[in-house]
Amino acid sequence: MDKQQFESMTLCPLDGRYGFVKEALGDYFSEYALVKYRVYVEIQWLKFLLENMESDVLKQFDKSKMASIEAISDNFNYDSFARIKEIEGVTRHDVKAVEYFIDEQLVELGFDYLQSFVHIGCTSEDINNTSYACMLRDGLNKVWLPKAKEMMTHLDELAFEHASVAMLAHTHGQPATPTTIGKEFKVYAYRMLESIKKIEAIEMKAKFNGATGNYSAILSCFSQVDWQVMAKKFVEEYLGLTFNPLTTQIESHDYTCHILDGVRHFNNILVDLDVDMWLYISMEYFKQIPVKGEVGSSTMPHKVNPIRFENSEANVDLSNSLCVSLSNKLPKSRMQRDLSDSSSQRNLGLAFGYSLQAISETLNGLAKCVVNVDKVASDLDGKWEVLAEPIQTVLRKYGISDAYDTLKELTRGKSISKEDILAFVETLDVLSPEDRDVLIHMSPASYIGDAVALAKIKL
Incomplete structure (x- = not known):
């Protein structure tokens, strides 16, 4: 199946029509990414134990060879992914498949004696919650936040460019005290900046405390170790996350909800801009630059439609629906653990993806707009x-x-x-x-x- 055939058969437009989103976020929110991050966490846990624990088994390892252990995750590729999926076909357990894959790699490296320490003291959620936290951190910092900042910066530039262009304002849709086009762009730039700051301030939290959050398994074999201190050190120094000391089997997902709520708020600022630009275009305060070869209507040749802003609005609605759904679901779990959050979390990438697509649509829409100076001046002079x-x-x-x-x-x-x-x-x-x-x-x-x-x- 060639690329065009593949794109024609996708269920989600982020995998086909809006394929750049998949390319941008695939390294952080895909199934491949989840498996890759699981391997990373398991290897970091083994490294942590080798560097911080006293054990007759661990003492056999020459720490100068640590790079070969880390290479298991550093060199993760599609062959690694395929092998883990093959193992999962037998185990029917995705995290256990990662453990068995690492066991195989250790045998190949001659470190088979370390197999028993892979995943020791862990429950699957220790690996999953830390993996998702790393995925969210990296996906936000490397893709979504830079795009959100690009949007904010562009509006700030437009604000400066049009700072002195007077425009009739409208409150309740009626002529009101004049403003300038630049000042109105500045309002949106400032709102987005404040939204971005709040998202950046959210701590990515993770737990590493066993099946019901009490360190029971790891304490049964290393009872003299302060595992609350050790778990904090692992989560913060080896994974670069913020330690959550009190959980059930699962990390509570509260920080994830705060991120989703922050993205939704940014989306709402974006769609507020989309709607205003749509209205200003309809009032002819902005003209859209025709692109050679483009068609605005199948029957009306003169049309240049504000489709970028309309598309952005639609993608914001999709992103917000997912943000609300996930934010409502994730903080709730029966007793110490149920699995409903697992299926929900797999859709995190869609929430960010539709938002990313919306931002791109708005940027493209703004790039096609120029101020209709004559119309803006005429409306002012008539009021x-x-x-x-x-x-x-x-x-x-x-x-x-x-x-x-x-x-x-x-x-x-x-x-x-x-x-x-x-x-x-x-x-x-x-x-x-x-x-x-x-x-x-x-x-x-x-x-x-x-x-x-x-x-x-x-x-």
Whole structure:
């Protein structure tokens, strides 16, 4: 089956139509990745024991040969994966298959006496929870977070570029106090930055304490060792994770839920931008650059549709649905352990994948957009009634208690011209020459407050 045939038969678009997502995340969230990380954890556990435990068996090992042990995980490849899957076909247990694979490798290396220490004192979840924690850490730090930061940085650049481009704002869909295009982009950049910071602050937690979280098995053979201290050292120094000291058989998944909730929040900021861009395009505040050869409609040749933002919105919905489902499921487990979290966790990559696709769609959509300067200026110049706000605010300074009602009577629900505003200002004898001059020279395009400075704030 060639690539095109394969892509036509995939059930998930992340494996076919949006194949770049699989290429980006496959090293961290695929079945192959899960098996690879399991091998890594088992080898690190054996290394930890060799370097930190006193045992007649372990003393036989020449520590100068540690690199050959680590090579079992360092050199993991598709042949390794295939062999483990072959073993699993017999054992019907995926973690035990990893253990037996490592046993085989140790025999080939001449370290068969170490076989009994592979997986010693461990329950499967010791290996699984640490593997998933490493997968989440690496998938986030190497793929999702860089893409999220790329999105944020691009918006920050657009904010600076368009900092001074005045635009009629809309609250409740109605003309409102003007802003600038740059300042509005800056709001999204700042929101995304704050969301990213919160995700980055989440500790990737892991446990390594046996079948019900009490170190019972490992204490039965090494009773004089403080395994709470040793487990913490292994998890933090050898795996680079944060130790969770109190669990049942499973790590509680609470940190995973926090990550999923953080991704969902970022997604919601992204879709808020998507919807706004869709609306601004429909209002002709942005024009989309036609791409030669592209078709917008099968029957209307003139169409250039905002499909990137629409596609992003759809992928956000899928990612958020998975984030919510997983966040609701993972922290719940019957008594000390049930297996329902295992099947759920295998879908973590989809939650990140659909989010990654959404970010890419939005970036592509923004790349096709240019500000329609004439339309933006025209809409501003046609809405002089927005100056009712500064006029009534200035009048309040002079103690005019009915200033709001006066401007409401003049402007509410009406189209007001520049001449109407100037004529009204001329009737305001209470104004000082300085305030009168400010109002006379004010226009919708100049009534933007600190928008330019806000758009240029360094994040």
